Amino acid sequence: MGNLCSNPEPIAQLSPISSFPNRSLSKTIVKRQINPKSIYRNLKMLGKGSYSSVYLVENKKTGSKRAIKEIRKSALKKNAEEIIYNEMIILSQLDHPNIAKIFEIIDTPSFFYIISEYLEGGELFQRLTEVDHIDENLACKYMFDIVAAINYCHSKGIAHKDLKPENLMFDILGRNAALKIIDFGTSAKLTDTLIFTNHIGVPRTMRVYYASPEQFIGHVNEKSDIWSLGVIMYMMLCNFYIAGKPPFYAKTFEETADKILNQDVEFKGEVWNNVSNSAQNLIEKLLRKDPESRPSANCILTDSWFNSFTHIKIPKSQSSLQALKNFSGFQSESKIAKLLFRYISCQHKDIADNSELTRLFKALDKNTDGKLSPQEILDGLGELGFNINIQEIMKNVDIDKNGFVDYSEFLVATQNWKKLLAHREIYEILKSETSENTFNVEDFKSTLPMLDNNEITEFFSEIDTDRDGKITMEELKKHFLSTLVQTNISY
Incomplete structure (x- = not known):
């Protein structure tokens, strides 16, 4: 029997729900007050309880399949709303491939809707x-x-x-x-x-x-x-x-x-x-x-x-090597563009549900702590012959500046954004139900809850050069491309 740590770690106390400082949700979980039927097409019921029902739905614009939990407010007990917000706040702090993602919570007069990853297994x-x-x-x-x-x-x-x-x-x-x-x-x-x-x-x-x-x-x-x-x-x-x-x-x-x-x-x-x-x-x-x-x-x-359980080996397929090349060379000069790229990555079905990228992340995560340290990145990419500047990678990929590359940050950096930005569905992910072929400032407020209104307004004004309160897809695409810097990485 192996050593299970001779000195077990001390036990910590639990804080009650009320100890959380506020209800603002970060990273990719957003709260909106819209009609979910305008966004999602109901495919089938997955389950039903005393106060809620769960459905398999499909995003009408992107085709992404999600699970949506519909909760009747009239059936909730006194503290149930706090429990729902507690779950949102907790999950907004978690970014791990083995923790189910929750994408957003929709609040209407009669229902709460929790939209999460669909796990078909x-x-x-x-x-x-x-x-x-x-x-x-x-x-x-x-x-x-x-x-x-x-x-x-x-x-x-x-x-x-x-x-x-x-x-x-x-x-x-x-x-x-x-x-x-x-x-x-x-x-x-x-x-x-x-x-x-x-x-x-x-x-x-x-x-x-x-x-x-x-x-x-x-x-x-x-x-x-x-x-x-x-x-x-x-x-x-x-x-x-x-x-x-x-x-x-x-x-x-x-x-x-x-x-x-x-x-x-x-x-x-x-x-x-x-x-x-x-x-x-x-x-x-x-x-x-x-x-x-x-x-x-x-x-x-x-x-x-x-x-x-042999540790996952770094995949050496052409697509994995290309993803790592993208990762090594990812660079955007705009903080808000990076945050929007992260939101898109977690909502886009071909990125968020990419099992090959999940295996790649786990293979690099040698100590299995759910995040990539600079040393793990150096070792993993060095093993494949990549010649990298780890300081530059951390500067560009570590969006929240915590000293590590989290899972959602890894998804962002492994994409070929110049290619992705040519597709209309990328922009559909960012649009609210009220948008037609343009964006308004409210679209970005709903997808960037971690920023204050002044930052978002400044970002919007930078792109809205004619000051008509609207941004076209082409204008947003042009801005995104202008923030990207192509870096040549050898391996």
């Missing part, structure tokens, strides 16, 4: 109940995806708090699918203090099987996510299709709670004869009763069980 829970066996190598791949995403969340000071197979979805069908985490409605921000004060407990209505021991006494922290990972890993490997039970299963809430609090995990049945000792040892460590003795997500990624 379905829930992990559904896969567990339909497939008679998930082999250990495949389970290892899936767990690596989940743990990497949770490690990223924890590094951002965010605990999910509701990890379960129903909140893990596959992006596509088949063995090559990647798992993505959804539903951050109950997630919370971590603070630096080591004292538990957020008494949440375990409501009798929740799926108690995934609750950690400390939740029953009101202590919730990031190590509660680690416990849930242990339950999920157990369910993947126990042949759930036949056994059909999580590790601490009982018929009543009280009996289940008693097992979680007082019994150690057991590996009974023939199915466990075919599961490696390293896998069973890892499950035991994740399901330790004392949260302080559980490994951190970062430590889990170094466990010996993942030795069989």
Whole structure:
């Protein structure tokens, strides 16, 4: 068994929803007050609950398929609106290939609409109940995806708090699918203090099987996510299709709670004869009763069980090499143009849903922290023979200036923008429902929520030279092209 960090990291406290300073959403999540039917075509219903319905929709202009959650305001409880905004604020801080993207929230008098990435592969829970066996190598791949995403969340000071197979979805069908985490409605921000004060407990209505021991006494922290990972890993490997039970299963809430609090995990049945000792040892460590003795997500990624999971090699296809050449030479002289490119990248179906770019990003991300450091970029591109200036790359690609290249920034820089800007659909993404063949200043206010109105007005005025309050597609294209600088990169 590999070393799971001899000194576990200290446990942090969770901040309540009200601790978030404001409701402004950043990066690519926007809030608008428009009629969603003017933008999206309803294809079919995906699910229905007591206060909401989920539909598969298609953007009428771009053809992108999305999931849209329609929430009836009249059916919401008193604090439900805060929960919705909490999820938006949390997700606006997350930018990882294994976390489902939410693109925007639409607020109308009667409904909230949450538009998110459409994950056609379905829930992990559904896969567990339909497939008679998930082999250990495949389970290892899936767990690596989940743990990497949770490690990223924890590094951002965010605990999910509701990890379960129903909140893990596959992006596509088949063995090559990647798992993505959804539903951050109950997630919370971590603070630096080591004292538990957020008494949440375990409501009798929740799926108690995934609750950690400390939740029953009101202590919730990031190590509660680690416990849930242990339950999920157990369910993947126990042949759930036949056994059909999580590790601490009982018929009543009280009996289940008693097992979680007082019994150690057991590996009974023939199915466990075919599961490696390293896998069973890892499950035991994740399901330790004392949260302080559980490994951190970062430590889990170094466990010996993942030795069989070979790190993704950098793809050497022509398209991947071209993407890296674009990345190395990306340069735009306009901050706002870069932000608009990022918005377009996350909305454009051929960019946001490009699995090859996702694999490329993960291959460069050697330490699996969900972002690319200057050294990782140097090592990865150097391995392929690229001759690069890392200072220039960071200056041009690191849009938010945090010292790393985040996933959405990587998507921006790997594109051939001079070629993309020739297509009308690029501009359709930026237009609101009220626009015809021109843009007004409100179009940019809705897609650039992280900027103040003065910055946007100044940007608009720079392009609107005739001062008629409108910008044509050709004028915007000309401006975008003028900000791009072609850099020749050799490899």
